[in-house]
Amino acid sequence: MAALEAVGLGKRYGRRWGLEDCSFRLPARRIAALVGPNGAGKSTLLRMAAGITRPTAGDVRVFGRSPQDQTVEVLRQIGYLDQERPLYHSFHVDEMLRFGERLNPNWNDAAARGYLAALDIPTDSKVGKLSVGQQAQVALTMCLAKRPALLLLDEPVAALDPVAREGLMHILLRSVVDDDTTVVLSSHAVSDLATICDYVIILSASRVHVADDLDYVLASHRLLMASSEQAPPLPPGVLVVSTRHSERQTNVLVRVEEPVTDPSWRVVEPTLEEIVIAYLREKGPRAETFGQRRDGDSSEDAR
Amino acid sequence: MIWATWRMHRSIFIASIAAAIALAVWLAITGGMEEHAWTIFTSHHCSLNYPGSSAICMSSLSGADSFSTVNAALCGALPALLGLVLGVPLVAGEIQQRTNRLAWTQSITRTRWLLTKIGVGALFTAAIVGALAPLFWWWTDAAQRSSHIQPANFDISGFVGVAYALFAFMLGVALGALIRRAGWAFAACVPIFALVRIGIRLYIRPGLIPPTTVSVSANTPVGNSDWYLNAGFVPLGRSTPAPGQAWSSYNLVVENCQGAGYGTQKAAHSAIYCEKANHLHYVMQFQPPSHFWALQGAESALFLFLAGVLLGLTVLAVRRWRT
Numbered sequence: 001m002a003a004l005e006a007v008g009l010g011k012r013y014g015r016r017w018g019l020e021d022c023s024f025r026l027p028a029r030r031i032a033a034l035v036g037p038n039g040a041g042k043s044t045l046l047r048m049a050a051g052i053t054r055p056t057a058g059d060v061r062v063f064g065r066s067p068q069d070q071t072v073e074v075l076r077q078i079g080y081l082d083q084e085r086p087l088y089h090s091f092h093v094d095e096m097l098r099f100g101e102r103l104n105p106n107w108n109d110a111a112a113r114g115y116l117a118a119l120d121i122p123t124d125s126k127v128g129k130l131s132v133g134q135q136a137q138v139a140l141t142m143c144l145a146k147r148p149a150l151l152l153l154d155e156p157v158a159a160l161d162p163v164a165r166e167g168l169m170h171i172l173l174r175s176v177v178d179d180d181t182t183v184v185l186s187s188h189a190v191s192d193l194a195t196i197c198d199y200v201i202i203l204s205a206s207r208v209h210v211a212d213d214l215d216y217v218l219a220s221h222r223l224l225m226a227s228s229e230q231a232p233p234l235p236p237g238v239l240v241v242s243t244r245h246s247e248r249q250t251n252v253l254v255r256v257e258e259p260v261t262d263p264s265w266r267v268v269e270p271t272l273e274e275i276v277i278a279y280l281r282e283k284g285p286r287a288e289t290f291g292q293r294r295d296g297d298s299s300e301d302a303r
Numbered sequence: 304m305i306w307a308t309w310r311m312h313r314s315i316f317i318a319s320i321a322a323a324i325a326l327a328v329w330l331a332i333t334g335g336m337e338e339h340a341w342t343i344f345t346s347h348h349c350s351l352n353y354p355g356s357s358a359i360c361m362s363s364l365s366g367a368d369s370f371s372t373v374n375a376a377l378c379g380a381l382p383a384l385l386g387l388v389l390g391v392p393l394v395a396g397e398i399q400q401r402t403n404r405l406a407w408t409q410s411i412t413r414t415r416w417l418l419t420k421i422g423v424g425a426l427f428t429a430a431i432v433g434a435l436a437p438l439f440w441w442w443t444d445a446a447q448r449s450s451h452i453q454p455a456n457f458d459i460s461g462f463v464g465v466a467y468a469l470f471a472f473m474l475g476v477a478l479g480a481l482i483r484r485a486g487w488a489f490a491a492c493v494p495i496f497a498l499v500r501i502g503i504r505l506y507i508r509p510g511l512i513p514p515t516t517v518s519v520s521a522n523t524p525v526g527n528s529d530w531y532l533n534a535g536f537v538p539l540g541r542s543t544p545a546p547g548q549a550w551s552s553y554n555l556v557v558e559n560c561q562g563a564g565y566g567t568q569k570a571a572h573s574a575i576y577c578e579k580a581n582h583l584h585y586v587m588q589f590q591p592p593s594h595f596w597a598l599q600g601a602e603s604a605l606f607l608f609l610a611g612v613l614l615g616l617t618v619l620a621v622r623r624w625r626t
Contacts, residue, residue: 047626050408054625070622072412080408086401088311099307103409139405146410 001064003028003150003182004049008058011044017206018044022058024211026184026199028149029176033193034186035276036203042186043083045203046152049184050080062150076106079148081156085139089128093138096127097145104146112145115171119164133159144171151175151183157192169196190276200272202279209279214272221275224252224265232264242278253278304411304419315392316427319385323431326381330442333370338445340366371446378439378459382432382468383500387492389424390475394621395485403624417621421476421614425469432468439464450528452592454504457530461595466603466610471496473613480620503605509590511601516542516588520575529589536583543588556581 002025009022019041026032034042047053048060051067051074060067065074087096093116101107116123121134130138136159143151151172157165173196175181184201187193200217202210210217221241226232231250234240238254253270254260260267270278309316340363349360394417397403407413439459443451451460458464474496479488509532536553537544544550560580562571578584590598 050404052404052407052626070407070413072410075408075412076410078408080404082401082404082408084401084404086403086405088402088405089400090314091310095310099310100409102304102307103406103411105410142405 001028002026002061003030003063004032004184005061006045006049006058007060009045009048009055009060010057011041011048011053012056019048019203020206022203022208024201024208026182026201026211028063028182029180030199031172031176031183031185031197032199032201033190033197034184034201034203035190035193036186036188037280038188040203041206042188042203043154046080046154046184046186047082049150049152050078051075052080076104077149079143079146079151079153081139081143081151081153083154085136085159087127087135087139087142089126091127093121093123093125093127093130096138096142097123100142100145106147108145108147112141115141115144118167133161133164136160137164140168144175147175147179147181149181151181153183153185155187156185157187165192172196190273194272200276202276204280210275217275218269218272220255220257221270222254222256222260223268223270223274224254224260225268226250226265232262235260235262235265241275242282304416305423308420308423311397312389312392312424315389319389319427319431323381323385323435326377327435327438330374330378330438333374334442334445337367337370337447340364340369341445341447367447371448374442374446375448375455375459378435378442378464381435382464383471383496385431386428386468386471386473387475387489387496389428390472391479391489391492392485393420393424393476393479394617395479395483395488398480398483398624399485413621413624414618417618421473421617424476425472428468428472429465432465433462436462436464450530450592452528452530452590452595452598454508454530457508457595457598458504461599463599463603463606466606467500470499470606470610470613473610473617477613477617477620480617480624499609503602507605508598508602511605512590512594512597514588514590515594516586518584518586520585526589526591528592530591531587531589533588534586536578536581536585539582539584542586553581553583557583 004024004026006022006024010020011018022041022045034045036042044053048055049062049067051070054068062074062077065071065077067074067078088099091099097109097112100112101109113123116138119134119137121130121137127135127138136156140153140156143153156168160168172181172183172185176183185193185197198214200210200212200214201208212220222238224234224238226249228245228248228250234252234254237258238256238260241253241255243253244251253274344360344363344367347357347359347363349357349363351364394403397406406416440451440461443456443460448456451457458467471492474492475488478491478495479485482488482491514532515529533543533550535544535550536557537550538553544552557574557577558565560572560577561574564570565574572580574585
């Protein structure tokens, strides 16, 4: 069963679509990077998955259950970090943890106190008196200590310093390995996530362009380079994502199904960051125009 | 969740207790002064009709009356204000600070979250207003206000204040959940609460339990302890005017029959003669003091019913709430 599945999911705000026709299947025990520019619909997608925004179209499922139903079963499986990091500012950190403990049967208090101690966040100070970064850490701790099967983290690294980012990535990897957690992290900067993710969802202009295993995404994109003066015709069977001309060189990022053997192009394997930027720059071809890849062969785990 | 509710709204809860204690102290002091003034008034055999007969009667009466209006307003306003102040931020405050997104993604359903918060808030509201009720009662007696069935006293006597407070509380919770902004919700609640309270007092309470009707001669004085509702000529065999007729509808009939100088000894015909000639009798309709507890129960039930309707609305609104 997919940890998170969207089918034709869409959200309209007035006449504008915040997210349109979004479909993907995220298998369990993955760390998915949800990347896209600001306003691409990342938060909308996560909020719909957490059951606090109602889809205008389509359906979203968490381990087969609709988060829109707001049942205890589905709520227990979701750990949601809102973009605004809401916390009770009049509470002491201790009381915030007590709140989590009382409302969550799987609460891991020792782990929560461990995280905060490692970050030097005093548990006897008021949440409202903490710095923005510390508040973000407390909010993250609330999500992690709940021990959900699916973590939905909206811009989790945004307010964190580089050391704290490193620490968070380590914690997330640990929880995937130890607790079989599935993680969705959103960011507008792919470099934050490239080191730990193994699944990529690229959103731009309210559309999903790519939603697949990292390995497949890397394998199915190639950067073709040739001299600008005598650029040869593109090899057959490739789909152009983005083209950049400079005076001397033409770089074309393409999506491929077969290896490119055309000797007139220099073929390079692009980095994830290059792929993401290519999609974001050109608004890219829509995923379905390429023929969506089946998910059958990817290693899924029923939970 | 019970602890969390208390912790979340602790400052408002504590401020409410402080306000209730302040009011209690104020009532005890001013009520004591009024009681003392009445004692002097009575011991000097003063009369309400001739308070000017001596300086001591004048001064004791003004002392006895000095806090009547203020205290009645305070006692009347407190349950409503307390209910609104506790109710409005219960849901609206969380939505405004986005903490609802935190609370509604824990392992507890929204309905349970809401019902726990409402339960704690409602119990607290009822407890404070209930604790003040005996003091209010003592004060209305100490200030020698008229009978408890009279509207000015009824509202602040007995247990009906608890029902008002719970209705105000649920109105605050419901409008807070629907409007999602505490300030606007509060502004909307005040006139709605006032309209409902005044509307029920004017149009529903008089007939909430069947009033007592007596057939009397036209110049019978109204009893001081009864809550007088209506009086007038009505057709024989009826205790109220015929459908479509007002209480004053038959006055003209009797006046015309009596001729010039009606209502006095000089009239051509006596009132009794004209009543009989027109098949009318004169009735007075009132709620006697013996109806006090039944009327308190009926009006409380009505307000609790309205609070229940608001509770249902709030549950629906919160369950359906999405960004």
